Amino acid sequence: MxxxxxxxxxxxxxxxxxxxxxxxxxxxxxxxxxGYKVGDMAADFSLKNVDGNMVSLSDFNSAKGFLIIFTCNTCPYAQAYEDRIIALDAKYKPKGVPVIAINPNNPSAKPGDSFAKMKERAAEKGFTFPYLLDEGQNVYPQYGATRTPHVFLLEKTVSGNMVKYIGAIDDNYQDASEVDETFVENAVDAMLAGNEINPKTTKAIGCGIK
Structure with missing residues (x-):
């Protein structure tokens, strides 16, 4: 026994x-x-931009919200969405919802995602938005990001930056001309109009964070 x-x-x-x-x-x-769920308040951060300056959400005094997009240099999915991310910034930054791109990968595991390579990529593609390195990988776990790209739409409120949408940019990473559902655009448009966002979450498609 x-x-x-x-x-x-x-x-x-x-x-x-x-x-x-x-x-x-x-x-x-x-x-x-x-990580964050829709309705949660996202904490601010201070991360280094490719221009060498530190960037925080609190720097954007006139913003109505933010498109926080975890992305990187090396992932084919992230590369496929770069032009669409640039287009999102061009469309929504004038409306008060700028793109804030964050590279969550560890450069030791992915040398192509080093800070030096980030600067090269940002210059090559003509990024119009901050491209930040999550040095120490402290921010992406707070958000619960698992893929590149992975989008978190935040709305600036009197109580803080509220998570309004989490997931994919759209439903076709392979071909922008064949997109049926523009999830992020629909979410931002609804948020700015004060309407309900539907869907509030979708499955992010991309490379796992390294």
Whole structure:
């Protein structure tokens, strides 16, 4: 009987240990559980832009909201959306909703996403928005971002920056001309008009954050 109890005790310990290890290995899922949900207030941050300056949401006094887009240099999905991200900034920055792009990848794991390479990419593509490095990878877990690109629409309110939409930019990363659902545009337009956003969440399609 004593041996049986020891056996089951060891088995239970192994099951718990394995479950914990799985939680660590599946960082993306863990981040989504811990990250922001629609209706949450997003904390401000201070991250280095490709121009060398530190950028925070509080710097944008006249903004009505923000399109926080986690993206990077190297992911084919992120590259496919770069022109569309530039277009989003051109359309909505004059309306008070600028794009703030953040590279969440660890340059040690993805050398092509180093700060030097970010500066090169921003210049090559003519980015009109801040392109920030999440140095130390502290910001993306707060948001619960798991992919590049991954969008979080924030609305500036008297209580803080409220998360209004989370997910994909649209429904066709392969071909901008074949897009049926412009999720982000619909969400920003609804927010600015004071209307309900539908859908409030979609599945982000892209590369896992490294």
């Amino acid at each position: 004593k041996k049986t109890k020891i056996f089951w005790g060891v088995a239970l310990f192994l099951i718990v240990a394995a479950s914990f290890a799985m939680g660590l290995n599946h960082g993306g899922e863990h981040n989504m559980e811990k």
